[in-house]
Amino acid sequence: MAKRSLCSLPLVLAVIIFSVCDSEQHQSSEALTLMRITRLLNFPTVSKSLNNYTDFCNFEVNSSFAVSCYEGNITQLHIIGEKPAPLLPRNFSIDSFVTTLVKLPSLKVLTLVSLGLWGNLPGKIARLSSLEILNVTSNFLYGTIPPEISSLTSLQTLILDDNMFSGLLPEGLGSLPVLSVLSLKKNLFNSSLPSSLSELESLRLLGLSHNHFYGELPDFSRLTNLQVLEVGDNAFGPQFPKLGKKLVTLVLRKNKFRSSIPAELSSYYQLQCLDVSSNMFVGPFPPSLLSLPSITYLNFSGNKFTGMLFENSSCNAELKVVDLSSNLLTGSLPKCLESDSKNKVFLYASNCLATSNQNQHPLPFCHNEALAVGIVSDRSKRKQASKAALALGIIGALFGCVLLFGVIFFVYRRMNANKTTKKSPTRSVTENASSGYTSKLLSDARYISQTMKSGALGLPGYRTFSLEELEDATQNFDTSTFMGEGSHGQMYRGQLKDGSFVAIRCLKMKGSHSTENFMHHIELIMKLRHRHLVSALGHCFECYLDDSSVSRIFLVFEYVPNGTLRSWISGGHPRRSLAWTQRIAAAIGTAKGIQFLHTGIMPGVFSNNLKITDILLDQNFVAKISSYNLPLLEENMEQICSSSPGGHGVSSSRCVTSSTGARKKDDDRTDVHDFGVILLEMIKGRQVKYEAQIEALEDQLQVALTADDEARRSVVDPRVKQTCLDQSVKTMMEICLRCLRKDPSERPSIEDVLWNLQYAEQVQDAWQGGESQSSEGSPVSPSQPPRLTF
Ligand SMILES: *[C@@H]1O[C@H](CO)[C@@H](O)[C@H](O)[C@H]1NC(C)=O
Ligand SMILES: *[C@@H]1O[C@H](CO)[C@@H](O)[C@H](O)[C@H]1NC(C)=O
Ligand SMILES: *[C@@H]1O[C@H](CO)[C@@H](O)[C@H](O)[C@H]1NC(C)=O
Ligand SMILES: *[C@@H]1O[C@H](CO)[C@@H](O)[C@H](O)[C@H]1NC(C)=O
Ligand SMILES: *[C@@H]1O[C@H](CO)[C@@H](O)[C@H](O)[C@H]1NC(C)=O
Ligand SMILES: *[C@@H]1O[C@H](CO)[C@@H](O)[C@H](O)[C@H]1NC(C)=O
Ligand SMILES: *[C@@H]1O[C@H](CO)[C@@H](O)[C@H](O)[C@H]1NC(C)=O
Ligand SMILES: *[C@@H]1O[C@H](CO)[C@@H](O)[C@H](O)[C@H]1NC(C)=O
Numbered sequence: 001m002a003k004r005s006l007c008s009l010p011l012v013l014a015v016i017i018f019s020v021c022d023s024e025q026h027q028s029s030e031a032l033t034l035m036r037i038t039r040l041l042n043f044p045t046v047s048k049s050l051n052n053y054t055d056f057c058n059f060e061v062n063s064s065f066a067v068s069c070y071e072g073n074i075t076q077l078h079i080i081g082e083k084p085a086p087l088l089p090r091n092f093s094i095d096s097f098v099t100t101l102v103k104l105p106s107l108k109v110l111t112l113v114s115l116g117l118w119g120n121l122p123g124k125i126a127r128l129s130s131l132e133i134l135n136v137t138s139n140f141l142y143g144t145i146p147p148e149i150s151s152l153t154s155l156q157t158l159i160l161d162d163n164m165f166s167g168l169l170p171e172g173l174g175s176l177p178v179l180s181v182l183s184l185k186k187n188l189f190n191s192s193l194p195s196s197l198s199e200l201e202s203l204r205l206l207g208l209s210h211n212h213f214y215g216e217l218p219d220f221s222r223l224t225n226l227q228v229l230e231v232g233d234n235a236f237g238p239q240f241p242k243l244g245k246k247l248v249t250l251v252l253r254k255n256k257f258r259s260s261i262p263a264e265l266s267s268y269y270q271l272q273c274l275d276v277s278s279n280m281f282v283g284p285f286p287p288s289l290l291s292l293p294s295i296t297y298l299n300f301s302g303n304k305f306t307g308m309l310f311e312n313s314s315c316n317a318e319l320k321v322v323d324l325s326s327n328l329l330t331g332s333l334p335k336c337l338e339s340d341s342k343n344k345v346f347l348y349a350s351n352c353l354a355t356s357n358q359n360q361h362p363l364p365f366c367h368n369e370a371l372a373v374g375i376v377s378d379r380s381k382r383k384q385a386s387k388a389a390l391a392l393g394i395i396g397a398l399f400g401c402v403l404l405f406g407v408i409f410f411v412y413r414r415m416n417a418n419k420t421t422k423k424s425p426t427r428s429v430t431e432n433a434s435s436g437y438t439s440k441l442l443s444d445a446r447y448i449s450q451t452m453k454s455g456a457l458g459l460p461g462y463r464t465f466s467l468e469e470l471e472d473a474t475q476n477f478d479t480s481t482f483m484g485e486g487s488h489g490q491m492y493r494g495q496l497k498d499g500s501f502v503a504i505r506c507l508k509m510k511g512s513h514s515t516e517n518f519m520h521h522i523e524l525i526m527k528l529r530h531r532h533l534v535s536a537l538g539h540c541f542e543c544y545l546d547d548s549s550v551s552r553i554f555l556v557f558e559y560v561p562n563g564t565l566r567s568w569i570s571g572g573h574p575r576r577s578l579a580w581t582q583r584i585a586a587a588i589g590t591a592k593g594i595q596f597l598h599t600g601i602m603p604g605v606f607s608n609n610l611k612i613t614d615i616l617l618d619q620n621f622v623a624k625i626s627s628y629n630l631p632l633l634e635e636n637m638e639q640i641c642s643s644s645p646g647g648h649g650v651s652s653s654r655c656v657t658s659s660t661g662a663r664k665k666d667d668d669r670t671d672v673h674d675f676g677v678i679l680l681e682m683i684k685g686r687q688v689k690y691e692a693q694i695e696a697l698e699d700q701l702q703v704a705l706t707a708d709d710e711a712r713r714s715v716v717d718p719r720v721k722q723t724c725l726d727q728s729v730k731t732m733m734e735i736c737l738r739c740l741r742k743d744p745s746e747r748p749s750i751e752d753v754l755w756n757l758q759y760a761e762q763v764q765d766a767w768q769g770g771e772s773q774s775s776e777g778s779p780v781s782p783s784q785p786p787r788l789t790f
Contacts, residue, residue, distance in 0.1 A: 030074050031056055033103045034067065040097050041079065041115055042088060073106035075130075081114040087140055087767055094119030094141070102127040108154075114138040118766075121165075123148035133157040140164055140766050142188075142727070147172055157181040161207070164188050164762055166755075174199045180225070183207035188762070190755050193218055201225065209233050209251065212755050217241035231255065232275070240281075249273040253299065257281055261289075269293050277323065278302040285329060290315040290322070290337070301325040301347065306370045309353065311335050325349040325358070328366040460500075462526045465540040465556055470494060470504055477506070493559060501559035502537060512549035515541045525555065525630065527601045532593030534560055534616060534626040560624050565590075565615035565678070569717075570687045577717075580724040581768070582621055583682045584732070584761045589623030590615050591757055594675060595750045597628055598668050605629050606667040610674040612681050612688075666744035673747060676739025683732055685717025698740055701733050725767040731760040 034056055043065070057069035068076035094117060101107070107128050117139040123146035125134075132154050142164040149155070150172025156179060166188040173182070174196025182200070185207045192215030197206075205228040206220075214235040220226055221242040229243065230251040237256035247268055253275045260283025261276070271292055277299040284307035289298060291314045301323045308331030315322075315336035322337055322345070329351040337346045349358035352366035473494030474481040483491040483503065492504045522539055529535040540554040564571075565586055568578045578586065590610075597605040605628055614627035680697055681688045688694055704715040709726035716729055735756040738748045748756070 030104060033100055034074070034077075036100050037077075037079075037097070040092065040100060041081075043079070068109075070106070074104045075106050076109040077104065077107060078109070078111040079113070079115060080111065081116065083114045083138060085114040085116040085138065087118055088116040092116075092118070095122050098122045098125050101125070104128070106130055109133040111135040112139070117141060119143075121146055125149070126151045128152070129154070131155055135159040136163065138162040140763075142166065142763065144168060145170055145173070149173070150175055153177055155179055156202075159183045160187065162186040164759065164766070166190055166759060169194055169197075171196050173197065176200065178202050180204045184211065185230070186210040188755065188759050189213055190752075192216070195219075198222060204228065206230070214256075220244060227270075237279070246270055248294075251275045252279065254278040260284070261286055265289065266292070271295055273297040275299040276303065281305060283307075285309075285324070285327065287313045287334070290319065290334065292316060295319055297321045299323040300327060303327055304369065305329060306366070307331075309334055319344070321345045323347040324351065327351050328370050329353060330363060330366055459529060459535055459558060460537060462529065462536065463538040465538045465554065467540055467542055467554075469496070470540055470554055470556070472497070473502065474504060494556075501561070503534070503557045503559045505555045505557065507553045507555065509550045509552060512544075512547060514548065515543065515550055518550065518553065524601070528597075528605070528628070528630070530593060530596040530600060531622065532589045532624055533596065533628065534558055534624045558624075560616040560618050560626065562617040562619060562621065564613045565617060565623060566612045566681070566687065568617060568621075569612070569682055570685055577685075577719045578621070578682075580720040580728070581761070581764055583720065584728070584757060584764060586615070586617065586621065586623040587679055587682060587732075588754065588757045588761060590625060590678065591675060591750060591754045593623070593625040594671050595754060597625070598671070598750060604668070607670050608674070610671060610678065612678045615678065666747075668750065669744035669747040672739050672750060672753060673741075673744070675750075675753065676736050676747075679732065679736040679739065683716055683729075683736060685719060694740065698737060701737055705730065705733050705737070725764050728760040728764040728767070731756055731763070735760075 056067055057072065057074070058067075064078075064080040064082075066076070066078040067074055097117070098121075101110070102124060105128065108130050109132060110128070111133075113135060114137070117136065119141065120143035121136075121141050125146065126148035129152065131152050133156060134152075135157070137159055138161070140163065141160070144167040145160070145165060147170040149158070150170060153176065155176050158179065159181065161183050162185065164187060165184065168191040169184075169189065171194045173179070174194060179200050180202045181204060183205065186209070188211065189208075190212040193208075193213060195218045197203075198218040198220055199222075201223060202225060203223050204225050206226065207228070207230045209230050209232040211234050213231070216239055217231065217236055219242045220229070221244055224244045224246060226244050227246060227248040229241075229247060230249065232251045232253040232255070234254075235256050236252070238258035240257060240259045240262055241252075243250070245264075245268055248270050249272060251273070254277070257276070257279040259281065261281065263286070265271075265274075266286055266288040269292065272294045273296065274289065275297070278301070281300075281303040283305065285300060285305040287307075287309065289295065293316060295316050296318050297320060299321070302325070305324075305327040307329060309324075309329055311332045311334060313334035313336065315334065319337075320343065325347045326349065329348070330353065332354045333348065339346070347358070348355075350361065352361045352363045471477065473496050474492045477490075477492055481492045481494060483493050485491065490506050492506065494502050494504050496502060518541075525536045525539070534557050537556045537558055539556065541550050542552040542554070543549060544551050562568075567573065568576050569583070594608070594610070597608060608625070608628045610625065610627070614625060616624050616626045618624060677688055677694060680694065680701075683701070684697060688697065700715055704712045709729075712726060712729055712733070713721045713724070715733075716724060735748065735753055738746070739753065741747050
């Protein structure tokens with residue numbers, strides 16, 4: 001073995017050049033290892049050009065395949081595939097691949113990018129004890145990061161971006177003494193961060209964006225080298241993280257931060273990029289940030305920042321982008337930001353600034369909202385008010401507002417006044433929805449979450465319909481438009497003037513109530529708009545002429561044309577069957593709908609008694625929940641009824657004697673159980689109707705889970721078993737079983753369910769190699785051959 005050291009360049013981070021000395025006769029096992037690696041990776045062209053006589057130490061086919069040595073041993077290996085890389089075939093084994101890799105014990109730098117690697121990264125990767133840089137971006141590695149990684153004491157850079165890693169980060173990561181770059185972006189990590197991360201004193205860059213991390217960030221104030229912290233698109237919060245002062249880039253966008261911005265941020269003299277957009281930050285916007293000496297990019301949009309801007313504020317001359325839109329700012333535009341320069345961007349729409357530009361709200365809007373998000377000087381008052389709101393549910397919510405604003409006291413009195421109160425004076429049938437209600441106040445308050453705002457896709461705005469309009473739409477409620485009847489009234493299909501179809505539920509009222517008595521229900525219904533709910537489009541009151549009390553209420557819902565989910569799963573039509581990917585998509589849609597019902601509105605709507613027949617599919621096979629615990633009706637408000645709007649004659653209507661306001665501890669887990677039953681039917685492709693049946697199928701799934709993938713597949717609906725990936729099936733079965741647990745507290749949260757489903761979807765999509773998605777639009781007929789054959 002030759003040991004002439006003609007070239008002893010120091011190994012510098014990310015420097016790839018290592019020249020090599022005579023390795024002509026260097027015939028170590030390393031050459032064979034390299035050849036084996038290229039073969040395992042399906043690099044036929046490269047492996048052909050490699051043979052026993054190749055000077056592999058100087059082997060560089062092109063930038064995407066390079067090897068470097070030091071004194072005859074391979075120290076660097078860079079293999080970069082084309083993007084997007086197809087998954088390596090089924091007979092690929094990450095385990096034997098890593099076993100081969102570790103035969104290169106001198107490896108310090110390992111780049112395996114876009115190679116289609118898939119599987120659980122084995123812990124034995126830690127046998128590469130000299131490893132300094134590991135970059136496996138854009139592969140399909142899943143499971144958790146092996147804890148053994150913490151024994152790689154030389155590791156400086158760990159980049160696992162764009163894979164499918166999930167679960168917890170190993171506690172031991174925090175003990176890596178020289179780790180300076182840790183980047184885990186675009187994975188499926190679903191945990192809080194280990195506090196040990198706050199001990200990584202060498203850390204320069206921490207990238208965690210696009211995951212499902214949650215909880216508070218650890219205390220980073222001791223990480224004096226930290227320059228880049230990117231944690232966008234997670235669920236971190238609510239407190240602003242504790243940070244060191246040398247930060248250059250701080251990205252907190254799209255999380256759940258709800259605190260205010262700490263004052264010390266104004267002393268971060270190296271800060272160049274600050275993005276806190278799309279959170280729920282409150283408190284005053286600190287204008288001093290505009291004049292930080294290094295700042296170039298500031299994005300504060302989509303929060304609840306308050307306070308005044310002044311014309312005379314000063315700004316750093318290098319400032320390129322400032323986005324303050326969608327906050328509650330008042331005052332006038334700082335002169336220093338208004339520039340005609342093309343390469344400067346200043347956005348400030350949807351505030352209450354004194355300018356006619358960019359769509360400003362009237363000043364009271366910001367004041368009211370600021371009150372609603374709790375920016376009042378008297379904190380104790382606010383606490384009391386919000387406690388009251390929680391306790392009293394819908395009515396209480398209204399009550400809370402009354403306390404805060406004192407505006408709608410009148411309405412409140414009416415709703416709670418005893419039944420003998422005299423009715424409201426004459427009121428026309430077509431009362432005007434856009435005025436009069438408290439909706440403005442309510443929707444401005446904190447009750448409406450971001451999910452709700454973004455969820456109502458492509459629907460016309462909620463409005464009041466006139467009775468004439470509904471009569472026209474249904475040809476005077478002709479029997480041909482009749483869709484079904486439940487205990488609370490009939491369902492009609494109608495076509496509006498603009499050609500769109502709607503489903504109209506007609507509810508007969510007993511007793512005499514003025515329209516105002518229903519307003520708070522209507523308020524709630526207005527908010528129940530989401531892509532995955534059959535959403536309300538409007539309502540119409542029909543009143544008696546004599547005393548103007550309400551005789552009928554019409555609720556107008558979107559019409560969902562494609563029938564129930566069951567009809568596409570187990571309905572017995574041979575041609576109607578959803579493909580596996582469509583089933584996952586429908587499951588995700590349903591779960592999102594449930595999530596919205598639970599968390600998208602305040603107070604949440606729970607115990608919806610969901611059935612597979614309550615899930616409807618629209619023309620694009622988007623799943624929509626048609627029956628939810630809709631609190632309307634009943635002069636006595638103790639009984640809250642769920643009525644089933646929308647679509648295809650499904651019109652069950654049932655009463656649940658529970659109050660939406662006071663929720664029990666595991667209320668949300670009842671829906672999770674119902675969802676489990678729906679999943680079960682989607683996996684099995686057979687109708688599930690009785691409790692006993694559920695248990696039998698549960699057992700079957702339980703056994704299948706621990707069996708091998710062939711056995712597992714045999715349990716799945718035969719019409720999809722050819723096209724589903726085992727990893728995906730397994731995930732679906734697992735989550736299904738967890739949903740069905742007897743003890744509600746053992747059932748997963750709806751968020752957990754959603755993550756698992758999305759994981760199942762991603763693995764499946766990845767497996768299908770991003771081929772054209774025929775899933776949107778027409779369902780794949782069962783006879784269609786599987787897209788991939790292994
Ligand atoms: C390369 O070496 C292996 C084992 O050392 C040997 O079996 C093989 O024949 C050699 N190939 C060539 C092309 O010399
Ligand atoms: C590098 O070479 C390999 C093997 O010849 C080839 O498949 C790949 O497309 C090349 N990549 C680039 C970027 O030229
Ligand atoms: C090269 O590898 C061999 C065998 O693994 C080892 O004994 C030797 O010390 C390595 N040389 C260097 C310079 O690391
Ligand atoms: C995997 O299968 C392909 C063909 O299906 C074959 O060419 C390749 O050698 C196999 N790889 C391994 C590691 O067995
Ligand atoms: C890791 O790989 C990605 C993708 O090729 C590349 O953009 C990035 O610069 C690499 N990072 C390091 C430190 O090599
Ligand atoms: C600020 O952030 C929001 C959301 O995170 C984004 O939509 C917007 O484009 C950003 N503004 C600028 C100017 O980059
Ligand atoms: C800017 O103007 C406001 C009032 O318009 C004034 O109160 C404040 O002192 C001024 N600040 C500076 C730095 O001139
Ligand atoms: C995270 O996701 C994995 C895989 O989907 C799942 O097994 C695990 O229970 C999840 N963990 C948490 C805390 O949600």
